[in-house]
Amino acid sequence: MxxxxxxxxxxxxxxxxTTYINAHRGKRFVVLLSGEALADKNLPNLxxxxxxxxxxGIxxxxxxxxxxxxxxxxEKNGSQSSYHKNVRITEAESIETIMRVVGGESAKLEALFSMGISNSPMQGSNIRLVRGNFVTAKPLGIINGVDYHYTGTVRKIQTQxxxxxxxxxxxxxxxNLGYSLTGEVFNLTAEEVATEAAIKLQVDKLILLIPQAGVIDDNGELVASLSEEDARLYADKLSQGDDDSKSISRALRACLQAYSNDVHRCHLISFKDNGSLIRELFTREGNGSLISSDNFDNLRAATIEDVTGILKLIxxxxxxxxxVERSRELLENEIGNFKIVELEGAIIACAALYPNGEEFGEVACIAIDSHYRKNGYGERLLASLETEARKKSLKKLFVLTTVAAHWFIERGFNEEALSELPEQRQQLYNFQRKSKVLIKKL
Ligand SMILES: CC(C)(COP(=O)(O)OP(=O)(O)OC[C@H]1O[C@@H](n2cnc3c(N)ncnc32)[C@H](O)[C@@H]1OP(=O)(O)O)[C@@H](O)C(=O)NCCC(=O)NCCS
Structure with a gap:
């Protein structure tokens, strides 16, 4: 059974x-595998x-x-790794060892991707991995009197x-190796290379594999979606912790850097959990932390000054x-429930979340200016309301809609009977509008 x-x-x-397969096909992702991820026993699964x-097709x-x-x-060679402000100083005598180690790790990955043995899931995959001098580097130089020697920084990503x-x-x-125009090899951080590659290629996603399921809050719960501000706070806090915390902090800073340069989907996913990448990309619940796009395109909580703009939009x-019609007075009273997207001074999108009892939240008044539809604003607003609902520990979202049922169904809502709504909301149902009742479990 x-x-x-x-x-x-x-x-x-x-x-x-199917939805996710279609959504991801042809998209470009940068994926960072830290040295810790390469050493983990889950690497073959990854x-x-x-x-x-x-x-x-990704x-x-x-x-x-x-x-x-x-x-x-x-350490084996008897050389000490010296650091200044958490950045390794790469002495001339170390660069040979670093080249050997990094080259060895690249070769190991190439070997794993070449595996085509009959009893492995990779049979017949015939993958070609290509390496080259795609990253041009320059020395970090001497900062505050400290010479970083062969520690470098990215000068150019050969995007073409x-x-x-x-x-x-x-x-x-x-x-994490880059090559200078003088023909030297520089030791970079893999986080910088990944971030710069993501930015310069303007990829659809930056995925960073980290030693835990994502960002974990003080109650031990996974934070599935973080605002830019939350990400910054966690990055600061984690930078004071152990090695794992420090690596998550570096990953968060990489996300923040990518974000501020228009890479709007950055995921932190565990390299230890078998299948975490698949769950994050191909299931609705996901399985990691995604830095939410709340602070992009000026998505923010509405204030009383926005009432006129919202009225104009709706x-x-x-x-x-x-x-349904809303008067100015009603909107003024309920403005705290609204989120808006502002573009060059005009409100181009809005949506509201009304908590209803301890369990339910109602999504209402979602509207995108007709000139800006199909740009993902609706989806971002809905994601932002979902984050808000989760923060309020709500368990379900519902929406009553006459014309956008399919749009919500495609985003995880299911059509349900009116009787599934909280009793008091059922009583307010307008039978003339005949709205469909859609519910999504959070
Ligand atoms: C529904 C609405 C909020 C979507 O906003 P949006 O920013 O355009 O949405 P997104 O960019 O995130 O998604 C666009 C996708 O949804 C589809 N879509 C838009 N409206 C839809 C609808 N009513 N039913 C099904 N799909 C719809 C678009 O065709 C597009 O898909 P495609 O690119 O595959 O063609 C917007 O169209 C709107 O403001 N509609 C009028 C107000 C409204 O009906 N609000 C709902 C009241 S409950």
Missing amino acids: TEIKDKTELIEWFRAS VCDLTLLHSL KLVLVHGARPQIAQAL AIEQQLAQNNIVLLS KPLEEDGSL
Whole structure:
């Protein structure tokens, strides 16, 4: 019995993944595999999952680091790793060892991606991983009297060359090594290479694999969605912790840097959990932390000054019956429930969340100016309301809609009977409008 149930669940999940497969096809992701991820026993599974992404038409740029491997090799050689402000100082005598270690790690990854043995899920995948001098570096130099020698920083990402490789269906592999115009090799941070690659290529996602499920709050709960401000606070706090915390802090700073340069979807996912990448990308619940786009395109909580702009935005939609009418007084009283998107001084989108009892939240008055539709504003507002609802510990969202039922269904809502709503809301139902009742479990 259980076995059949599991199979049914598997089939349902596979069907449900169609939306995500279609959404991700042809998209470009930068994925950072830290040195810690390369040393983890889950690495072969991760490689299988990356192969699956590639097979589904996702263009991948992988960036790997080798921080613990380098530290170990230098220690073995009797050289001390010295750091200043958490940045390794790479002495001339260390760079040879670093080149050997990083090259070795790249080769190990190439070998894993080449695996095509008959009993592995990668049989027949025939993946081509391409390495090259795609990252031009320059020395970090002497800062406050400290000479960083062969520690470098990214000068240029050879985007055209990378694009050509992606167009030929190759996976591009970058590392924490960069090459200067003087012909020298520099030791960079893999986080910087990944972030710069994501920004310069303007990829659809930056994915950073970290040692835990995502950002974990003080109650031990996973923070599925973070605002930019939350990400900054966690990055500061975690930078004071142990090695794992520090690596999560670095990943968060990489996300923040990418965000402020228009890479709006940055995920932090565990490299230890088998299948975490698949769950994050192909299930609605996800399985990591995503820095939310709340602070982009000026998505923010509405204030009393926004009432006139919101009224202007929703008036035509009230007139055509898509939205119920709201008076200025009502809007002024309820403005605390609204979020808006402001563009060059005009309010181009709004949505509201009305908590209803301890369990339910009502999504209402979601409206995007007709000139700005199909740009993802509706989706971002809804995601922002969901984050807000989760913060308020609500369990379900509902919406009453006459014209946008499919839009909500495609975003995880299900049509339900009116009797599923809180009693007091049922009593306010307008039978003339015949709105559909849609509910989403959070
Ligand atoms: C529904 C609405 C909020 C979507 O906002 P948006 O910013 O355009 O949405 P997104 O960019 O996130 O998504 C766009 C996708 O949704 C689709 N979509 C838009 N309206 C839809 C609807 N009523 N039913 C089904 N799909 C719809 C678009 O076709 C587009 O998909 P495509 O690119 O595959 O063609 C917007 O169209 C709107 O303001 N409509 C009028 C007001 C309204 O009906 N509000 C709902 C009241 S409950």
